[in-house]
Amino acid sequence: xxxxxxxxxxxxxxxxxxxxxxxxxxxxxxxxxxxxxxxxxxxxxxxxxxxxxxxxxxxxxxxxxxxxxxxxxxxxxxxxxxxxxxxxxxxxxxxxxxxxxxxxxxxxxxxxxxxxxxxxxxxxxxxxxxxxxxxxxxxxxxxxxxxxxxxxxxxxxxxxxxxxxxxxxxxxxxxxxxxxxxxxxxxxxxxxxxxxxxxxxxxxxxxxxxxxxxxxxxxxxxxxxxxxxxxxx
Amino acid sequence: xxxxxxxxxxxxxxxxxxxxxxxxxxxxxxxxxxxxxxxxxxxxxxxxxxxxxxxxxxxxxxxxxxxxxxxxxxxxxxxxxxxxxxxxxxxxxxxxxxxxxxxxxxxxxxxxxxxxxx
Numbered sequence: 001x002x003x004x005x006x007x008x009x010x011x012x013x014x015x016x017x018x019x020x021x022x023x024x025x026x027x028x029x030x031x032x033x034x035x036x037x038x039x040x041x042x043x044x045x046x047x048x049x050x051x052x053x054x055x056x057x058x059x060x061x062x063x064x065x066x067x068x069x070x071x072x073x074x075x076x077x078x079x080x081x082x083x084x085x086x087x088x089x090x091x092x093x094x095x096x097x098x099x100x101x102x103x104x105x106x107x108x109x110x111x112x113x114x115x116x117x118x119x120x121x122x123x124x125x126x127x128x129x130x131x132x133x134x135x136x137x138x139x140x141x142x143x144x145x146x147x148x149x150x151x152x153x154x155x156x157x158x159x160x161x162x163x164x165x166x167x168x169x170x171x172x173x174x175x176x177x178x179x180x181x182x183x184x185x186x187x188x189x190x191x192x193x194x195x196x197x198x199x200x201x202x203x204x205x206x207x208x209x210x211x212x213x214x215x216x217x218x219x220x221x222x223x224x225x226x227x228x229x230x231x232x233x
Numbered sequence: 234x235x236x237x238x239x240x241x242x243x244x245x246x247x248x249x250x251x252x253x254x255x256x257x258x259x260x261x262x263x264x265x266x267x268x269x270x271x272x273x274x275x276x277x278x279x280x281x282x283x284x285x286x287x288x289x290x291x292x293x294x295x296x297x298x299x300x301x302x303x304x305x306x307x308x309x310x311x312x313x314x315x316x317x318x319x320x321x322x323x324x325x326x327x328x329x330x331x332x333x334x335x336x337x338x339x340x341x342x343x344x345x346x347x348x349x350x351x
Binding site: 023033039047088092106210213214218224228 | 244247248251252255258259262265266269270273274288291292295298299302303305306307308312313315316319320323324327330331334335337338339341342345
């Protein structure tokens with residue numbers, strides 16, 4: 001507990017009962033419990049994906065056949081056969097932005113305003129790069145004919161466009177995750193603004209950086225499992 | 234809860250931990266993708282190897298990544314034990330749910346011809 005907090009801050013921080021459960025702050029604990037909730041949401045989506053995919057295993061396209069191009073119109077990259085390369089780059093981007101977020105949280109613990117700003121900026125850039133890559137990936141697949149109810153990559157499909165659920169599962173699950181990334185980026189921009197105008201300096205602690213950091217790491221973790229289910233398994 | 238500023242050695246130690254974890258995560262990702270691609274293009278497509286070993290390896294690698302991200306980046310290792318447990322124990326229920334649904338899904342895969350016209 002910060003020793004520079006005011007008496008009012010103190011009573012808020014100890015939940016007005018004299019002691020906070022687990023000696024944790026209310027905001028951090030509630031963020032963790034929200035993340036557990038969100039984990040179950042994503043887990044149910046990925047379970048639905050698993051069940052539908054394994055029911056239709058004979059006609060389900062191989063991921064390394066569908067996701068085999070880098071959709072950047074430079075140096076003929078979008079013509080080459082580079083399976084899973086682009087999506088691995090996206091994974092790295094999110095991991096690195098997670099690392100810069102941890103550094104921002106650590107600078108926050110040291111009450112180092114300049115350090116927090118220095119590390120929040122690459123985090124925001126990483127999030128925006130990821131969103132840009134996801135946009136390129138989506139537009140490329142839509143160009144190749146994929147829709148919510150039509151999959152042009154089916155293996156010996158009973159009818160053209162089978163498996164029908166491929167598009168919906170892909171776009172809706174990666175879209176749901178992309179929305180979380182977007183919310184995270186917006187929160188980080190708000191955090192950067194508040195940090196640079198000195199809100200947390202005056203408050204006496206950078207706990208908000210830690211809480212939004214938890215959300216950002218959750219987004220990264222979800223991507224690890226979405227990447228696993230859609231591209232590796 | 235705000236932490237008091239750490240001593241310079243503690244701070245350096247924590248920063249080093251973060252970079253060490255970054256390298257671990259990057260190596261695991263690279264190895265994961267490389268093995269997945271090599272196993273698929275050479276093992277499965279050319280020699281007809283089974284899918285199962287690859288699936289197990291790739292799931293295990295992702296769980297290892299999740300462990301490193303949660304314990305070091307999200308700091309859960311350093312919270313009070315009871316709080317950590319209150320977060321980790323619900324995940325045991327989640328794992329039970331995953332196993333149960335995959336089991337059911339496999340049953341559905343085998344027998345859906347019997348019940349429906351699909």
